[in-house]
Amino acid sequence: MTTDPRLNHIEQGFPPRYVAEARDALAATVAKLPPAAAAKLREFEDAALAGEGAVGAARAKRDEVVRPVTELRTTVAQSTAPHPANLERLAQLEAELEHREEVLRRFQTERIAANVAFGGIHRALEALPSNARLVAVPAPEPKKSQTLTSVRETIVSLKGDIHTLETSAPTIEEQEAALRAAIAARAEAGRPRMDRAGRLKIAPTANAQSAALAVACWLDPEAVFETMKQDGALREGGAMSAAEKAAALATLRTSLFEAELAEEVLLQRDGGIRRADADPFAILGVRVEVGAKRQAA
Template identity: 70%
Template sequence: MTTHPILNHRVMEFTPAYVREARDALAATVAKLPPSAAAKFRAFEDAAFAATAAADAARAKRDEKLKPVAALREGVARSDSPHPANLKLLAQLEPELEHAEEVFRRFHAERISTGMAFSAIQRALEELPPNARFVEAPAPEPKKGQTLTTARETVAGLKGNIAALEHSAPTVEEQEAALRAAIAKRGEIGRPSMDRTGRLRTEAATNASAAALAVACWLDPEGVFDRMVAEGALREGGSLSAAEKAAALATLRASLFEAELLEEALLLRDGGTRRNDADPLAILGIKVEASAKRRAS
């Protein structure tokens, strides 16, 4: 609660309900983390706040140096014959300003980097369901010769394999089934029915062409299918069925998580810069445990 300087009365300051709810939900999620993960979360939080405070202090010092330099620069620029004392003072202060500016840029970059890391972890926890349960996920023991560079090469390779598999074509059989289902769905729109007045009607279509296609799909679905196949509606089929692809993706994603756990362990051991797209759960060293209902299904 503060006093407004103009109206001279007390103004109540309230935190919006949605902000309080989000904050409380995050606190509840953090409270369920394993102790080591909760400690890491707090460390990231503290580092983000500290980096913000350091950057703000560096900006204040930069601004403090900037004011007299800006005044001197303006005075020198306006004068045809600047006073030697002003020139000497400007020459003395400008290097100090440059140093303060460099210090501010360094702390500002650290604030951005630290803030992004903490924000990514915070968002990941906020997106989890309220009933999420966590288990510790210890990093695998580094093998001989493994470094942060080799770990990141493994991560990049696995991400490439996952992307390629996600975008791979369905099998020919699955494409055919999908095409037949689309034709059948469109045919339902073209299916005529008789209203109470004895008139034949079909469901509303966006235009005459869509209506004609719908009627064709109802009247001769196999003919529409054959014609579309003849005109190249099907792509070259992939080798994995949807179920096989899902299983392969699950295996690759599990391997990727293990690789990111190792990467985080190597980063903490050897130092380095954390990737902006590093998995927040791997950073915390946790896995989300499947619910009892999901395990039973």
């Protein structure tokens, strides 16, 4: 037996327990997929495998031409007066080589796209908790005005709105409450305690400055709060409370999921290249439900 330094375990001819557990967990999640989604997942897996085979076959065909082209190029380069038949044959083979390389590049592009889609779905399913439910979502009927470009513009806009809202500042009241809570938590570390020997002690801190701050927070938390406020500890307040922000984000994420469902319908109908960051669950046409909460994954 040999030790694998990457995994720090003894190779025994079978995978470690955590690998088997992850495989079983993924199999259990896949088993929950509605029939249409399961069939689509198999299609992606088949496409990924077929892509590997197509690339291998195209590479083999390309390699069949590489050797004679290389040999003829060498012969022509070493001759001061290349034979016309060699030049003609080299031109033919170079054209054939260019064609076969183009075919290989096309299959490589298709293989990458298939692997990206299948890999993204695979990772998304692996990340789901064991209590997740996967519910089929009816494919929306595209509106007459909708095109792949217009839907993708909507997706970009919604993602921008979500990012802006997620990174927006809390309200002043929420920032003040958070600062007071932080001061109160630090005050607990600065609260003096008497040990069995009758000596006053505070909780261990990283250094003297940290200890001094903890004691100050215990002695006069309001003074610490006002000083930090004057020193600019608070940012300009946002307009929405945490509850309002959560509700707005839920609405935006629902709209985004619906837009990605529409995008997938248009791709299936009209063709096109799938985005690398497309929502795996929108691709499969399923909604994720965890417990009593529903998430438009």
